[in-house]
Structure formats: C-alpha cells, structure tokens
Amino acid sequence: SQQGEEDPQALSIQEGENATMNCSYKTSINNLQWYRQNSGRGLVHLILIRSNEREKHSGRLRVTLDTSKKSSSLLITASRAADTASYFCATDAGGNNRLAFGKGNQVVVIP
C-alpha cells in the first residue's frame, strides 16, 4: 500500500520565516491532502490537491503536486507561533475510500 512520507521530519524556524515540507508517495493517486495536528488534538484538514492540479493556495498555504515525481510540497509563508504543529500528508488512491498517512513533520515556530 502507498504511504506518504514527509521530509524533513522536524523543522524549527523563526516567526515570519517560511516553512517548507515535502511528501513522497509510491503509487498513483486521485488526490493528496495535508493535515495539521496540534499537540493533544485531532487532525485538521488544511488543503486537498487533485492529481490533475499542480498548485493550490489557501491563505498562507501553498501546495504543489508533481505526479511524475510522486511528490508534494507544503509551504507555509510568514509563519506564526500558532503554526507550531505536526503536519501530515495523506494520499487517496481512490476506489477504496481510505487515506494513507505519512509519519508527520514536526514544525516549531519560535516567537
């Protein structure tokens, strides 16, 4: 089964800087999704990008998808302390209604 794998695993940045994290996967997908998890909380959906899309924006978030390389990136611009969280990518291969989650990427934004 496919599995999203985020890189880097942990990132520490200063407030105001941009944070970029990558995700790779192994098989064809219908869409790829990014989720955020604050400590002690459930995952929150951030953005979904479909296989026929290359880039998508939502507020300070920018997601790219390269299906030829089977990879995606999530960019958080002008980071804030409140962005401190773990970020997961999840792939939807379609047909079976399930998501395959990566191991997560811990981002710490220092005020």
Next chain:
Amino acid sequence: DAGVIQSPRHEVTEMGQEVTLRCKPISGHNSLFWYRQTMMRGLELLIYFNNNVPIDDSGMPEDRFSAKMPNASFSTLKIQPSEPRDSAVYFCASKLALGDEQYFGPGTRLTVT
C-alpha cells in the same frame, strides 16, 4: 455542528479489562474511520465503515479488537481484553463522500497499565 464527538477523552484501565471507545460522526456523513496513533507506528487505520457497513477491517490488530456501527450516528471500538501495548490515542473520523476530506474527533487517550 459540533464536529466528531468522541468519548471518553481519557481512559486508564488495567490489563485484562474491557475498554469501549465511542464516536458520534458529523450528521450526514456516510463514512466513518477508526485510527490509532502511537509514536512508534504513527497513524494507523484500524477499520472503516460506509453507510454503517464495515468495509475494511484489515488494520484491526487482533481479535481482541472489534468495532460496530449500529446506526449512522454512533460507533464503538471495543478492546477485550486490553493489554499495555494497546496504549495509544484512538481517533474517529468521518467524511461526507468519496474523495472529500476527513474530519477528525479529538481522540481518546487510552492507557493500559
């Protein structure tokens, strides 16, 4: 809508005891998922339901785990008997239609001593 509701939020029990976790999905959502999250294994899908019917339970680790969805607004995950290695955070999630995002509950933190 209150979102996905899970209870209890925390559960501490002794090895060998039965544990029942509960989930109320968002009204109108027709798919429900149970996940387990640990530091070692990350987020694992245990089982999911479509229209109250279990579709894929290949992630259920052992026969000690069972899940039911008697109606569209309620699901349970039961562990009997519980073991220390079952300690984890268990999440329930629901979604409306194929391909849409999933909405997660706050999780139940289970500690088995």
